[in-house]
Amino acid sequence: MTQHFDLAIIGSGSGNSLVTPDFDGKRVAVIEGGTFGGTCLNVGCIPTKMFVYAAEVATTVREAGRYGVDATLEGVRWADVRDRVFGRIDPISDGGRRYRQDGPNTTAFLGHATFTGDRSLMVELPGGRQETITADQVVVAAGAHPVIPDVVTESGLELGDLVHTSDTIMRIDELPRRLAIIGGGFIAAEMAHVFASFGVHVTVVARGSQLLRHIDTEISQRFTDLAREQWDVRTGTNVLAVGRGDGGGGVRLHLDSAAVVDADLLMVATGRRPNTSCLGADAGGLAVLDDGRLEVDAYGRTTAPGVWALGDVSSPFQLKHVANAEARAVAHNLVHPDDLRRLPHDHVPSGIFSHPQVATVGLTEQDCIEQDRPHVTHVQAYGDTAYGWALEDRSSVCKLVADPTTGRLLGAHLMGPHATSLIQPLIQALALGTPVDELARGQYWIHPALAEVVENALLGLRLERTA
Amino acid sequence: MTQHFDLAIIGSGSGNSLVTPDFDGKRVAVIEGGTFGGTCLNVGCIPTKMFVYAAEVATTVREAGRYGVDATLEGVRWADVRDRVFGRIDPISDGGRRYRQDGPNTTAFLGHATFTGDRSLMVELPGGRQETITADQVVVAAGAHPVIPDVVTESGLELGDLVHTSDTIMRIDELPRRLAIIGGGFIAAEMAHVFASFGVHVTVVARGSQLLRHIDTEISQRFTDLAREQWDVRTGTNVLAVGRGDGGGGVRLHLDSAAVVDADLLMVATGRRPNTSCLGADAGGLAVLDDGRLEVDAYGRTTAPGVWALGDVSSPFQLKHVANAEARAVAHNLVHPDDLRRLPHDHVPSGIFSHPQVATVGLTEQDCIEQDRPHVTHVQAYGDTAYGWALEDRSSVCKLVADPTTGRLLGAHLMGPHATSLIQPLIQALALGTPVDELARGQYWIHPALAEVVENALLGLRLERTA
Numbered sequence: 001m002t003q004h005f006d007l008a009i010i011g012s013g014s015g016n017s018l019v020t021p022d023f024d025g026k027r028v029a030v031i032e033g034g035t036f037g038g039t040c041l042n043v044g045c046i047p048t049k050m051f052v053y054a055a056e057v058a059t060t061v062r063e064a065g066r067y068g069v070d071a072t073l074e075g076v077r078w079a080d081v082r083d084r085v086f087g088r089i090d091p092i093s094d095g096g097r098r099y100r101q102d103g104p105n106t107t108a109f110l111g112h113a114t115f116t117g118d119r120s121l122m123v124e125l126p127g128g129r130q131e132t133i134t135a136d137q138v139v140v141a142a143g144a145h146p147v148i149p150d151v152v153t154e155s156g157l158e159l160g161d162l163v164h165t166s167d168t169i170m171r172i173d174e175l176p177r178r179l180a181i182i183g184g185g186f187i188a189a190e191m192a193h194v195f196a197s198f199g200v201h202v203t204v205v206a207r208g209s210q211l212l213r214h215i216d217t218e219i220s221q222r223f224t225d226l227a228r229e230q231w232d233v234r235t236g237t238n239v240l241a242v243g244r245g246d247g248g249g250g251v252r253l254h255l256d257s258a259a260v261v262d263a264d265l266l267m268v269a270t271g272r273r274p275n276t277s278c279l280g281a282d283a284g285g286l287a288v289l290d291d292g293r294l295e296v297d298a299y300g301r302t303t304a305p306g307v308w309a310l311g312d313v314s315s316p317f318q319l320k321h322v323a324n325a326e327a328r329a330v331a332h333n334l335v336h337p338d339d340l341r342r343l344p345h346d347h348v349p350s351g352i353f354s355h356p357q358v359a360t361v362g363l364t365e366q367d368c369i370e371q372d373r374p375h376v377t378h379v380q381a382y383g384d385t386a387y388g389w390a391l392e393d394r395s396s397v398c399k400l401v402a403d404p405t406t407g408r409l410l411g412a413h414l415m416g417p418h419a420t421s422l423i424q425p426l427i428q429a430l431a432l433g434t435p436v437d438e439l440a441r442g443q444y445w446i447h448p449a450l451a452e453v454v455e456n457a458l459l460g461l462r463l464e465r466t467a
Numbered sequence: 468m469t470q471h472f473d474l475a476i477i478g479s480g481s482g483n484s485l486v487t488p489d490f491d492g493k494r495v496a497v498i499e500g501g502t503f504g505g506t507c508l509n510v511g512c513i514p515t516k517m518f519v520y521a522a523e524v525a526t527t528v529r530e531a532g533r534y535g536v537d538a539t540l541e542g543v544r545w546a547d548v549r550d551r552v553f554g555r556i557d558p559i560s561d562g563g564r565r566y567r568q569d570g571p572n573t574t575a576f577l578g579h580a581t582f583t584g585d586r587s588l589m590v591e592l593p594g595g596r597q598e599t600i601t602a603d604q605v606v607v608a609a610g611a612h613p614v615i616p617d618v619v620t621e622s623g624l625e626l627g628d629l630v631h632t633s634d635t636i637m638r639i640d641e642l643p644r645r646l647a648i649i650g651g652g653f654i655a656a657e658m659a660h661v662f663a664s665f666g667v668h669v670t671v672v673a674r675g676s677q678l679l680r681h682i683d684t685e686i687s688q689r690f691t692d693l694a695r696e697q698w699d700v701r702t703g704t705n706v707l708a709v710g711r712g713d714g715g716g717g718v719r720l721h722l723d724s725a726a727v728v729d730a731d732l733l734m735v736a737t738g739r740r741p742n743t744s745c746l747g748a749d750a751g752g753l754a755v756l757d758d759g760r761l762e763v764d765a766y767g768r769t770t771a772p773g774v775w776a777l778g779d780v781s782s783p784f785q786l787k788h789v790a791n792a793e794a795r796a797v798a799h800n801l802v803h804p805d806d807l808r809r810l811p812h813d814h815v816p817s818g819i820f821s822h823p824q825v826a827t828v829g830l831t832e833q834d835c836i837e838q839d840r841p842h843v844t845h846v847q848a849y850g851d852t853a854y855g856w857a858l859e860d861r862s863s864v865c866k867l868v869a870d871p872t873t874g875r876l877l878g879a880h881l882m883g884p885h886a887t888s889l890i891q892p893l894i895q896a897l898a899l900g901t902p903v904d905e906l907a908r909g910q911y912w913i914h915p916a917l918a919e920v921v922e923n924a925l926l927g928l929r930l931e932r933t934a
Contacts, residue, residue, distance in 0.1 A: 045915045046853045053857035054534040060527045061538040067521040068548035071528040074537040081535035088856060321914040344911075351913040359913060386513045389555060390520035418885055420916035424892045431910035434899060443898035444811075446818040446826060447788040448512045449887035 001132070003107070005029040007334065008121060008135035010113045010279075013038015014311045014323035015141025016096065019106060022335045028105055029133055031123055033112035036097035039143050039312065040320040041089060043167045048190055050085040051170060052353045055197035059355060062197075066392055076198040078175045086171065109133070113142075115284025119306050122280075137306045137334055140286070140294060141327070142279065144272040144312035149182065152268055155242035162251045163242075164267045166191065175200055176264035180253055182239055183269030184211040189223070189354035191267060192231050197355065203232040203261045205239055205253060212352065216364035216413040218379070219399060223415060226356060226395055234259070242266065274313045299340040300330040308334070310343070317348050347430040351420035356396060359419040361427050362411030363401055376404045380457035382416045386448030391417060398422070398457040407435045407465040422454055437466040468599070470574070472496040474801065475588060475602035477580045477746075480505020481778045481790035482608025483563065486573060489802045495572055496600055498590055500579035503564035506610050506779070507787040508556060510634045515657055517552040518637060519820045522664035526822060529664075533859055543665040545642045553638065576600070580609075582751025586773050589747075604773050604801055607753070607761060608794070609746065611739040611779035616649065619735055622709035629718045630709075631734045633658065642667055643731035647720055649706055650736030651678040656690075656821035658734060659698050664822065670699040670728045672706055672720060679819065683831035683880040685846070686866060690882060693823060693862055701726070709733065741780045766807040767797040775801070777810070784815055814897040818887035823863060826886040828894050829878030830868055843871045847924035849883045853915030858884060865889070865924040874902045874932040889921055904933040 006026035009015040016037070019028050035042045054076070064071040100108040111125040113133075121133045146165035157163050164172065166187050179195050181188045184206025196202040204211070210224045211233065227233050234255060241254040245262050253261040274292045281288050285304035287295040294302055294314040302309050310330050311323035322345070329341040349361035368375035382388035382396035396416020402409050412426035429439045440458035445451055473493040476482040483504070486495050502509045521543070531538040567575040578592040586605050590598045613632035624630050631639065633654050646662050648655045651673025663669040671678070677691045678700065694700050701722065708721040712729050720728040741759045748755050752771035754762040761769055761781040769776050777797050778790035789812070796808040816828035835842035849855035849863035863883020869876050879893035896906045907925035912918055 040914070046856070049854060049915050050857040053854075054536055057527055057531050057534045057536045058538075060524055061531055061536065064524050064528055067524045068544040068551060069521055069524045069528065070541040070544065071525075072539045072541060074539060077535040077537065084535060084859075319914070321911050324914070325911070347911065349911050349913050351916055359916075361911075387516060387520075389513070390517040392551075418888060418917075420913045421885060421918040422888055422891075424889075424912065424916075424918045424921070425895050427912075428892050428895055428901075428906070428910050432899075432901060432905070434895075438899070439895070443895050444788050444792070444814065444816050444828075445891065445894075446816050446887045447507070447786070447791070448516050449818055449826075449891075450885075451888040451891045454891070 003029070003131065003133050005107070005133060005135040006137070008119075008133055008138045009141060010121070010139070011038060011141035011143055011311070011313070012036045012096065012100070013040060013141060013143055014320070014327040015139055016100070017324065017327045018139055018141075018331045018334065019100075019103070020331050022331070023105055026105055027107070029107050029109060029135065030100045031109040031111070031113045031121070031133070032097070033110070035093055036100075037093040042093055043170070045320050047085050047089055047170050048166070048194070049353055050088075051081065051194045052190060054081050055194045055355070058197040076175070078198065079173070082171060112278065114278065115280035115286065117283055118285060118304060120284075137308065139330060139334070140279070140302065140307065140309040140313055141311045141323075142275040142313045144274045144318060146268065147271045147273050148268055149239070149270050151239050152182070152242050152266070157242060157244070157251060157266075162265055164265060166267075166269060169265075169267050172265070177201065178203070178250070178263040179265050179267060180205065180251065180261050180263035181267045181269055182253075183271070184208050184213065184235065185269060185271065186212065186352040186354070187269040189227070189352055191269065192227070193353075193355040196231050201232070203234065203263060205234045205237050205255065205261065207236070207238055209236045211235070212358065215358065215360050216399060216411075217366050219358065219360070219397070219413045219415050222395070222397065223354075223356065223358060230355065234261070272312065272318055276313060296343075298342045299333055300326060300343055315343075316345070319348065319350055322348055347427060349423060349427050353420065356416050357419040358415045359423040360411070360413045361423060362409065362430050364411055364413065365399075365401055368401060368410065373410075374403055374405050375401055375410060376462050377401050378457055378460035378462075380453055380460055382450070382453050385450070385452045385456055387450040387452065390448075393417070398453045400426070400457045400461055402436055402461045402463060404462065404464045407437060407463045408433065409436055409439070418450060422451060425451070425454060435466065436461055436463060470496070470598065470600050472574070472600060472602040473604070475586075475600055475605045476608060477588070477606070478505060478608035478610055478778070478780070479503045479563065479567070480507060480608060480610055481787070481794040482606055483567070484791065484794045485606055485608075485798045485801065486570070487798050489798070490572055493572055494574070496574050496576060496602065497567045498576040498578070498580045498588070498600075499564070500577075502560055503567075504560040507790075509560055510637070512787050514552050514556055514637050515633070515661070516820055517555075518548065518661045519657060521548050522661045522822070525664040543642070545665065546640070549638065579745065581745065582747035582753065584750055585752060585771060587751075604775065606797060606801070607746070607769065607774065607776040607780055608778045608790075609742040609780045611741045611785060613735065614738045614740050615735055616706075616737050618706050619649070619709050619733070624709060624711070624718060624733075629732055631732060633734075633736060636732075636734050639732070644668065645670070645717070645730040646732050646734060647672065647718065647728050647730035648734045648736055649720075650738070651675050651680065651702065652736060652738065653679065653819040653821070654736040656694070656819055658736065659694070660820075660822040663698050668699070670701065670730060672701045672704050672722065672728065674703070674705055676703045678702065679825065682825065682827050683866060683878075684833050686825065686827070686864070686880045686882050689862070689864065690821075690823065690825060697822065701728070739779065739785060743780060763810075765809045766800055767793060767810055782810075783812065786815065786817055789815055814894060816890060816894050820887065823883050824886040826881045826890040827879070828890060829876065829897050831878055831880065832866075832868055835868060835877065840877075841870055841872050842868055842877060843929050844868050845924055845927035845929075847920055847927055849917070849920050852917070852919045852923055854917040854919065857915075860884070865920045867893070867924045867928055869903055869928045869930060871929065871931045874904060874930045875900065876903055876906070885917060889918060892918070892921060902933065903928055903930060
């Protein structure tokens, strides 16, 4: 029997927020083939940051002596950290699921959905049962999944045993002695920080010449230099083969540098691919881009009438704050066909909660060079501000990029403590178009708060024009 | 012999920044009767924050177990902390002095200055020598000093031995076992945090019913509650007498509650008074207000023609960032008599680097009630945001006050980690007049950065009008 709905949502992450009061009295299907709540809640932003903060605490203990505080790190109770994190998260996921199962206007389908035709879906439920669903409108918010490189899938090692991704690594039973990570992006950087801070010997193998190579090149280089002081970092390196370690325990990576890396566990962090390969996109009339994303227009409409998409399955930004913002736009668009809102893709910041922390928004210096755009930059050291003295900081920076002819900010790139919060006044200035000089001198900056590094960075820009 | 200058500056704190390129080729006298660099550098904001950060480290070690990190605090090397702090600061003070002594256009007078007539000063130099100085313009930036209450001066205890102020407490030779602090303001709160974190038993005796009673009442109450968990806090209490402790060692406070407090050292933090009593204000033609401040107009002009004042000696704000901003205005005004700039006194924030940290800007809820002004408030718990979960935060808040009829922010009051940096987007919004809804939704907030507490606080305000 086919059930018909006013709205069917595939994915319970950001998609779950589409059930607004506009749908009171209407029928909404929420379809989730994985864990209710999506990536961010269950295996992404939220649990990682809870682990990261514990890592910050461990790092602070280790470095306490620099500040005249004698402290000893006796150890990290991994199972306690893990259980604290998931003891908080799992009930939220469960509660969210039950709320949709028992909701006055929602029906939850806990299975994988495939398009079988226009706004027509088949859901594989547990036990092999299938359910056919049609809806006036469908939103695909199915997310993405970690890519496993061929060299790993061909290794014969079992995933979840010795080989992990960010989906599973946070739930392991005990800390390995040695962890190898393939990948040089933000997930690799955050997980390397967590495990190294917890006392694990971490080796990071990255193809690129630098870690975090999608951010400002100078910040990426500085980050990579600091990473080398903390982890065994092999950049410009490919993994040729993966096998069991000597004696059959652990894992051995054979690198193209002819070196081998032995570890007790392997984590793969080589990117995330949109969940479109098993979606029946063709049958549903949904075009898929070369990179695997669903094609959407500026308003979130796919190529199939009445079918929308948002979040990692379609967005150029794999970021929860973007998925949330896209969900707000789509929630509006679903019920205001004559007043569509654009997906907000301007001035999108991102944060990397590694050690050091990184935050970035807007154009990088290399963007400006590539675009042949007039620009000035200034790199302000945290260590040249009063609170930076208190931190005994030697390496953290706030790099700004501005257009000297307009006096406007173009980009901001911070690396150091609290970068993800310190960047907010700069995001605000970019979004609202505030001129640099007004930003620096038109407001007070508390002395000697760490935010003074931003004030000083702004004052360091050499502009031709002021407001 | 009388020396004549184009400009004479009394005080080398914020006043020292008045020697701009506008005075190249002119003659400037810089007069300093105390330590070169003023309060902020030598005994104020900067060294306190360096001690406070070491205190944060010690506190993090103590609380590490909450996060699954087993750590032991073995002790704090007080002398190392102190020597690190002053090993950094003292050379800056010395260098600043030499730079003025040897400057191409500056003459440093290291002694106390007294007005003897219109723009005429007598400086008492070391060794009893006196120097008479006249100048076309004089700027008084002589700062303030800690008040010692009568009950302490009458005690017969010697200052600097058992009785300290913020001027001396940071340079003591060893940590006391017990420290008593008289006062309930920000200096008391910061120093109590430093010493308690370092393992000292701290007793705070305050006249008011709450600590930090000049800030938002609700935040003050919450702060006081948290302070009681850390320190022995006696509010609503006056000190009737101060004497030697039993056996002649230490100090004993007799309270009006009939209780006594025994401590090894006493710190007095009962306010700071402008340095005007020995300034010869009458002779110079400078009016002094009832609270001891020099009277200045909106541009920093005292009642004496050609004599200006700025900073703690005249400002309604005893804050370094205000003194700096006043100095920038006065530096301009000194050379632009026909284009005077006002001292910037709007939207002045302040921070208190205690445990928890506090930051505040704009109107409090009680201000709005007193002014019979339409307002709404929202108190957002850090603990209801993702990063607050990571922090396992149970007590931190962001309280906002807004005008529901205009949709504009009126005030922001944060208490919790990084409050002094998290408040910056709100300071910016107040200064630039950004509407609350544009502030919340017209920019991205990085998920899950701690700044989300500010985003959520903004979204929690119930406004009648949006942009």
